[in-house]
Amino acid sequence: MVKPRFVRPTTSSPSSDAGEPNSSNLYVANCGPAVGLSHDAIAAAFAVFGEVKGVYAADESGVRVIVSFADRFSAKSALEALNGRPCPDLNGRSLHIRYSVRQLASETQVNDCVPVSLVDSELNIPGLFLVPDFVSVEEEQQLLAAVDTRPWIGLAKRRVQHYGYEFCYATRNVDTKKKLGELPSFVSPILERISLFPNLDNDPESLSLDQLTVNEYPSGVGLSPHIDTHSAFEDCIFSLSLAGPCIMEFRKYSVSTWKIASTTDAEKSGNSSCIKKALYLPPRSMLLLSGEARYAWNHYIPHHKIDMVKDKVIRRSPRRVSFTLRKVRNHPCRCEYPQYCDSQHQKIS
Numbered sequence: 001m002v003k004p005r006f007v008r009p010t011t012s013s014p015s016s017d018a019g020e021p022n023s024s025n026l027y028v029a030n031c032g033p034a035v036g037l038s039h040d041a042i043a044a045a046f047a048v049f050g051e052v053k054g055v056y057a058a059d060e061s062g063v064r065v066i067v068s069f070a071d072r073f074s075a076k077s078a079l080e081a082l083n084g085r086p087c088p089d090l091n092g093r094s095l096h097i098r099y100s101v102r103q104l105a106s107e108t109q110v111n112d113c114v115p116v117s118l119v120d121s122e123l124n125i126p127g128l129f130l131v132p133d134f135v136s137v138e139e140e141q142q143l144l145a146a147v148d149t150r151p152w153i154g155l156a157k158r159r160v161q162h163y164g165y166e167f168c169y170a171t172r173n174v175d176t177k178k179k180l181g182e183l184p185s186f187v188s189p190i191l192e193r194i195s196l197f198p199n200l201d202n203d204p205e206s207l208s209l210d211q212l213t214v215n216e217y218p219s220g221v222g223l224s225p226h227i228d229t230h231s232a233f234e235d236c237i238f239s240l241s242l243a244g245p246c247i248m249e250f251r252k253y254s255v256s257t258w259k260i261a262s263t264t265d266a267e268k269s270g271n272s273s274c275i276k277k278a279l280y281l282p283p284r285s286m287l288l289l290s291g292e293a294r295y296a297w298n299h300y301i302p303h304h305k306i307d308m309v310k311d312k313v314i315r316r317s318p319r320r321v322s323f324t325l326r327k328v329r330n331h332p333c334r335c336e337y338p339q340y341c342d343s344q345h346q347k348i349s
C-alpha cells in the first residue's frame with residue numbers, strides 16, 4: 001500500500017479561518033516522536049473527535065505530523081478544540097494546527113529508502129546488538145504454540161498479549177501497582193539464555209526482566225516510531241523475532257524539543273533533522289536495545305509487505321510474532337539523555 005502524502009498548508013491552501021471544514025487532514029505542529037509522542041499516542045488523543053484513519057510524519061523533523069480523519073467534521077472539531085492550547089493528553093504541549101492537503105502521487109518524491117544492514121556492527125549505534133539464531137526452529141514452534149493457546153488482545157492492526165504487567169497504550173506506561181503475575185514458564189529458557197547474552201555489563205537488577213509483550217503483526221503491518229518510555233522500563237530491552245522477518249529502522253532526531261522553551265523557534269528555524277539506519281531482523285534473532293540505542297534512538301517497523309535488503313526483495317510472511325522483554329522501572333530514569341527522557345524533561349505548557 002502506498003503511504004498517503006500530505007503537504008504543509010501554504011497561504012493559498014484551505015485555511016481554518018473561514019470556519020468551514022475543508023479537509024479531513026490536519027497538519028499538527030509541536031508534537032511527534034522527537035518530543036516523546038508516538039503516532040499511536042497522537043492518534044488516541046485525536047480519536048476523541050472522530051475516527052482517525054492514520055497519523056503520518058509531515059516531514060523529517062519528528063515534531064510535525066498529519067492527523068488524517070475519516071471525515072471533515074471530526075477534523076474541524078479537533079482543530080477548534082485543540083489548536084493553540086496545551087493538550088493534557090499529549091504531555092501538555094501546545095499544538096499548532098491547520099488543515100492540510102493531500103499531495104498527488106505524481107508530486108510525491110520517493111525518498112524514504114534507508115539502506116538495510118544485516119549485522120549490528122554496521123549500524124554503529126552504541127548499545128544495539130543483534131544475535132541471529134537465538135532460538136532453534138523447534139523452540140520457535142514451541143513458543144508460537146504456547147502463545148497461540150492463550151487469549152490475544154486485538155488492537156487496530158495487530159494483536160498483543162501482556163505478561164507480568166499490562167502495558168497501557170494510551171500512556172505508553174505500566175501501572176507498577178498492578179502486577180499480573182510472574183512471567184510464564186514458556187519464556188524461562190529465553191530468560192536463562194539472556195543472562196548469558198554477550199555485551200551485557202548492566203547491573204543484574206536491571207536484568208531481572210518482569211514484563212513481556214507479545215506482538216503479532218500481519219504482513220504489511222508495522223509499528224510507528226517511538227522510544228520506549230524511559231520512566232516505564234529499565235535500560236535493557238530485548239526483542240525476539242519469531243515466525244517472520246522484518247526491517248527495523250532507527251531514527252535519531254538531532255533536535256529534541258523537550259527543553260526548548262518555545263518550540264516554535266525550533267520550528268521556524270527548521271533546524272531539526274534525523275539520522276536513519278535500518279537493520280534486518282531475521283526470525284529467531286534476538287535484538288538488544290540498551291544505552292544510547294534504547295534511550296536516544298526511535299525504533300520503527302515500516303508498514304511494508306515487501307522490503308529491499310541488499311538488492312534482494314524480501315516478502316514479509318503472513319505473520320511476525322515478537323516477544324519484547326523488559327524490566328519495569330520503580331524509580332525515575334536518570335539516563336544520560338535528558339533531552340529524550342520523560343523523567344528529566346521540563347514540561348512545556
Ligand SMILES: O=C(O)CCC(=O)C(=O)O
Pocket residue numbers: 213215223228239240299322324
Ligand atoms: O516487535 C518488535 O520487535 C518491537 C516491539 C516494540 O518496539 C515495543 O513493544 O515497544
Ligand SMILES: [Fe+2]
Pocket residue numbers: 226227228299
Ligand atoms: Fe519499542
